[in-house]
Amino acid sequence: MFEVRFHGRGGQGAVMAAQTLAEAAVNEDNYAVAFPFFGAERRGAPVLAFTRIDAKKIYSKTQVYAPDCVIVLDDSLLDTIDVVSGLKPDGMVIINSKEDPDDIDLGISFRTATVNATSIALEILKAPITNTAILGAFAKATGLITIESLESSIKEKFGGKLGERAGERNALAARMAYEKTIIGTSRGIKKLESKKQWLPAYQDIPIGGALIEGKTQAGLIGPGSFIENKVSGWATFRPLRNKEKCTMCLLCWFYCPEGTIIRISDRGDLMTNYDYCKGCGICANECPVDAIKMTRARS
Amino acid sequence: MKKVITGDHAVAIGAKLCRVDVVPAFPITPQTLIIEHIADFVNNGELDTKFLTMESEHSVMSAAAGASAAGARVFTATSSQGLAFMHEMLYAIAPLRLPVVMANASRTLGGPPGIWCEYNDSMGARDSGWLQLYVEDNQEALDMIIQSFRIAEDKRVLLPVMPCLDGFVLTHTVEPVDIPSQEDVDSLLAPYEPDIVLDPERPAMIGTFMPAEYIMELRRQTVGAFECAKDVIREVNTEFAQKFGRDYGGLVDTYRMDDAKIALITMGTVTSTSREVVDELRQKGEKVGIIKLRFFRPFPCEDLKKLASNLDALGVFDRSISYHGGGPVYNEVRSALFGMTIPVINHLAGLGGRDVTEEQIFKMFELTSRAAKGEKVKEVNWHNTRGETV
Ligand code: SF4
Numbered sequence: 001m002f003e004v005r006f007h008g009r010g011g012q013g014a015v016m017a018a019q020t021l022a023e024a025a026v027n028e029d030n031y032a033v034a035f036p037f038f039g040a041e042r043r044g045a046p047v048l049a050f051t052r053i054d055a056k057k058i059y060s061k062t063q064v065y066a067p068d069c070v071i072v073l074d075d076s077l078l079d080t081i082d083v084v085s086g087l088k089p090d091g092m093v094i095i096n097s098k099e100d101p102d103d104i105d106l107g108i109s110f111r112t113a114t115v116n117a118t119s120i121a122l123e124i125l126k127a128p129i130t131n132t133a134i135l136g137a138f139a140k141a142t143g144l145i146t147i148e149s150l151e152s153s154i155k156e157k158f159g160g161k162l163g164e165r166a167g168e169r170n171a172l173a174a175r176m177a178y179e180k181t182i183i184g185t186s187r188g189i190k191k192l193e194s195k196k197q198w199l200p201a202y203q204d205i206p207i208g209g210a211l212i213e214g215k216t217q218a219g220l221i222g223p224g225s226f227i228e229n230k231v232s233g234w235a236t237f238r239p240l241r242n243k244e245k246c247t248m249c250l251l252c253w254f255y256c257p258e259g260t261i262i263r264i265s266d267r268g269d270l271m272t273n274y275d276y277c278k279g280c281g282i283c284a285n286e287c288p289v290d291a292i293k294m295t296r297a298r299s
Numbered sequence: 300m301k302k303v304i305t306g307d308h309a310v311a312i313g314a315k316l317c318r319v320d321v322v323p324a325f326p327i328t329p330q331t332l333i334i335e336h337i338a339d340f341v342n343n344g345e346l347d348t349k350f351l352t353m354e355s356e357h358s359v360m361s362a363a364a365g366a367s368a369a370g371a372r373v374f375t376a377t378s379s380q381g382l383a384f385m386h387e388m389l390y391a392i393a394p395l396r397l398p399v400v401m402a403n404a405s406r407t408l409g410g411p412p413g414i415w416c417e418y419n420d421s422m423g424a425r426d427s428g429w430l431q432l433y434v435e436d437n438q439e440a441l442d443m444i445i446q447s448f449r450i451a452e453d454k455r456v457l458l459p460v461m462p463c464l465d466g467f468v469l470t471h472t473v474e475p476v477d478i479p480s481q482e483d484v485d486s487l488l489a490p491y492e493p494d495i496v497l498d499p500e501r502p503a504m505i506g507t508f509m510p511a512e513y514i515m516e517l518r519r520q521t522v523g524a525f526e527c528a529k530d531v532i533r534e535v536n537t538e539f540a541q542k543f544g545r546d547y548g549g550l551v552d553t554y555r556m557d558d559a560k561i562a563l564i565t566m567g568t569v570t571s572t573s574r575e576v577v578d579e580l581r582q583k584g585e586k587v588g589i590i591k592l593r594f595f596r597p598f599p600c601e602d603l604k605k606l607a608s609n610l611d612a613l614g615v616f617d618r619s620i621s622y623h624g625g626g627p628v629y630n631e632v633r634s635a636l637f638g639m640t641i642p643v644i645n646h647l648a649g650l651g652g653r654d655v656t657e658e659q660i661f662k663m664f665e666l667t668s669r670a671a672k673g674e675k676v677k678e679v680n681w682h683n684t685r686g687e688t689v
């Protein structure tokens with residue numbers, strides 16, 4: 001059995017990637033299953049998806065804890081998540097990154113492949129949705145499925161959902177990534193930090209799960225989340241507000257799902273706390289006078 | 300002060316004496332009188348409460364959750380289809396540990412539609428995390444509203460409580476009720492002061508999304524509160540008895556059980572009628588008694604085990620049915636008595652509001668006694684049901 005774990009962010013298509021991989025594997029006469037694991041469903045939040053491939057029927061319905069391959073759709077995850085956790089010693093890591101695999105520091109040496117799937121996706125799909133491109137890298141790096149059968153699964157799955165042209169463009173993204181994938185070995189210099197998590201015993205959970213600002217072993221929590229759990233790393237784009245155009249209608253303040261737009265009442269102004277802005281663009285979309293522009297956050 | 304009033308009126312007076320802050324309400328037969336009396340109290344200026352007329356029972360329970368999370372003492376009442384409509388929100392209240400008290404006027408849950416007493420409405424909510432109790436008369440209905448708030452708001456418990464009173468048999472029946480004085484109730488029930496409330500000055504998060512990493516512990520925590528509730532129920536009963544002279548026994552009450560060999564587990568008003576039956580049987584020299592199941596949640600496993608240990612056979616009255624066979628009380632009792640060898644016989648009666656007569660109760664004792672003597676008796680007996688023999 002071959003087990004794959006996908007790390008992505010909500011909206012990047014990790015689940016679709018896992019399913020497409022399963023379909024491609026089945027097309028080559030394997031048995032395969034794919035399933036997601038969602039945390040809080042927020043666009044931009046880290047998500048997991050899994051694919052299992054075998055020659056015979058797969059019965060296990062648990063998550064994958066010791067994968068043969070880890071696929072990372074967004075290299076900003078490498079800063080906060082131990083993506084290689086449980087990876088088998090002879091396993092492989094495939095990362096969407098513009099860096100060479102040999103320059104990637106995972107805190108441990110693994111066979112690693114990289115491809116700049118974001119730029120391929122932006123070029124071909126005009127959106128930073130990297131799931132099909134990264135599968136091209138998977139075909140190249142593992143040789144487990146052929147690029148041809150992957151292309152046909154993508155055409156079928158994405159074409160069926162989004163139209164024939166979209167299916168073809170996604171297949172092209174996979175082919176381009178296949179050709180551009182570089183294979184090497186990750187570095188093992190940085191110290192792996194274990195994930196910050198507050199896991200109290202049932203006796204220590206606040207009654208009814210009610211939380212006020214306070215300290216836990218894992219850090220300071222405020223209403224909503226860990227105060228130090230900044231989400232700025234999720235952002236591909238960040239909002240810039242043109243004060244001249246803004247009419248202070250407050251729609252952006254109302255709609256921001258992260259509550260990161262703050263009213264400064266004495267000045268009758270707004271401020272965005274970029275530490276907690278995930279770059280979803282809802283504010284820009286809702287602004288009736290187009291006062292908010294989304295600009296590329298990281299160059 | 301004694302007054303001759305309906306069960307619904309007694310419940311409304313109980314809520315008033317508890318100085319409830321918020322009452323979100325939606326009327327439904329046979330609970331309507333409760334809501335009408337409270338509306339009157341508010342209208343007369345007798346009760347300073349936020350009375351909210353909601354558009355549905357689902358909204359009633361949502362408003363109750365919000366008001367309770369904001370620190371208010373919340374009371375409401377419902378029945379049958381209304382309780383069913385609240386179902387989703389019932390499940391939200393308990394794990395958030397919001398001590399709402401809601402009276403339920405027990406009424407058959409359709410279909411087919413009916414308005415008379417059956418317990419299939421509240422039994423459907425038995426795993427929603429609410430404490431549930433069933434009262435026998437109007438006095439107990441009033442007294443248990445007061446005790447319910449004390450139990451619910453105890454820091455060891457913090458769970459919602461649902462006192463159930465038999466539709467029509469109590470809700471619309473007048474009988475004398477001793478109304479406690481406001482001073483006495485105040486001395487038993489201090490104002491509600493929760494530790495964490497929704498307050499813009501001190502932001503808090505109550506009832507938000509929780510991943511799998513926490514929910515299992517939260518469930519376990521709620522089970523712990525159920526365990527604590529057993530002690531608290533007994534303590535509050537004792538304190539109440541000292542102050543008002545009425546002792547309800549705690550989770551269960553007993554009648555003539557001292558040397559009893561045959562007992563019947565009863566609930567609600569059937570307990571009351573059964574007292575007359577037991578007196579008559581005792582006169583004939585039969586060693587019979589009643590175990591009045593007051594709290595169905597938490598379920599008094601320990602009390603029942605102890606009481607059953609001296610018995611030759613036990614009958615269990617049920618006023619609703621689990622379609623796989625016996626009633627829900629029967630199944631809980633059997634599970635509580637697992638390992639004990641006495642016969643346990645189920646007596647289904649009064650479904651859909653059919654009157655439970657003394658004759659039927661005599662039959663329940665007779666069948667249970669026959670089982671004690673080793674005669675073959677059906678496990679589940681449908682009393683006064685055409686086509687069934689008992
Ligand atoms: S500020 Fe705008 S882009 Fe940032 S999280 Fe809020 S709505 Fe999304």
Ligand code: SF4
Nearest residue numbers: 246247249250252287
């Ligand atoms: S929605 Fe646009 S106009 Fe309205 S307050 Fe926000 S930026 Fe200003």
